[in-house]
Amino acid sequence: MREFNFKLSTLNLVHISCIQLGIAIIISLFFQFLIPFSWQPLDTFLHGVKYHGDPGVNIIIFTISQWYFSLSIAWLFYRKNPYLNNFLIYSIVPLGIIVVYEFTILFLYHDYIHIIPLIVDINLIWKDRETLLKGFAPYMIALNSIWLLTVYYFDLAYYNEDLLIFVRNLIIYIVLWITLALSFKSKRNLDKKNDV
Numbered sequence: 489m490r491e492f493n494f495k496l497s498t499l500n501l502v503h504i505s506c507i508q509l510g511i512a513i514i515i516s517l518f519f520q521f522l523i524p525f526s527w528q529p530l531d532t533f534l535h536g537v538k539y540h541g542d543p544g545v546n547i548i549i550f551t552i553s554q555w556y557f558s559l560s561i562a563w564l565f566y567r568k569n570p571y572l573n574n575f576l577i578y579s580i581v582p583l584g585i586i587v588v589y590e591f592t593i594l595f596l597y598h599d600y601i602h603i604i605p606l607i608v609d610i611n612l613i614w615k616d617r618e619t620l621l622k623g624f625a626p627y628m629i630a631l632n633s634i635w636l637l638t639v640y641y642f643d644l645a646y647y648n649e650d651l652l653i654f655v656r657n658l659i660i661y662i663v664l665w666i667t668l669a670l671s672f673k674s675k676r677n678l679d680k681k682n683d684v
Contacts, residue, residue: 497566505571512558519558520549529599530590550644552635556583556605563608573612574624578632580609581664582657618673625669629662636661 499507519527525545526537538545548554556579563572583602590596612620639645640654649657 497568501569501571504566504569508559508562508566508569508572511562511565512555515558515561516549516554519554520547528601529596530586530602533594533596533599544648546645550639551646552579552632552639553583553586553601553605557601560605560608567611567616568619570619570621570624573616573619574621575628575631576605577609577612577620578628578665578668579605580613581661581668583609585660620672622669622672622674625666625672629665629669632665633658633662 497504520540525540525542525548526532528546528548531538531545535545540548556576559572559576563569563576567573583606586602587599587606590599590602636646636654636658640647640649646654
């Protein structure tokens with residue numbers, strides 16, 4: 489893994505981002521088409537064993553949690569990508585809320601879909617904070633918000649949730665995302681070999 493990481497670091501950020509996105513796409517496609525729906529720990533815990541395409545279940549490839557998870561795995565291959573890092577860091581808000589709920593109310597401790605990206609987020613704040621920038625905030629907050637609203641509106645994911653609760657949660661997310669963004673630096677000097 490370290491050798492692969494070194495080889496990636498010789499590429500520019502656009503190429504690195506495309507490779508990481510490709511890895512995430514493959515993982516997400518596996519979870520949508522090859523891995524049983526029962527591998528979604530929270531859904532299985534709350535609703536029992538379901539199958540892809542059952543009425544009322546999320547289409548996995550449209551859930552933002554699946555993409556946070558897939559991109560967190562892709563992050564392992566190169567950890568200094570500010571584009572990926574600035575997308576992933578905003579997952580700390582919804583996933584942090586979900587994991588606290590799972591641990592304290594549901595006593596569900598094995599939800600790897602939500603826990604792994606949260607571990608990556610903690611690592612980003614702890615070790616790779618220099619890659620997190622305020623300038624990315626408007627784009628990432630808009631992307632996350634539009635994603636959630638779109639999949640809800642088109643009944644692709646999260647649509648079992650009451651609209652008022654969904655909107656309330658989104659407003660909470662946006663406030664916390666803005667607060668989080670204020671803790672980041674304004675500028676960063678990109679390493680010239682990785683400059684876009």
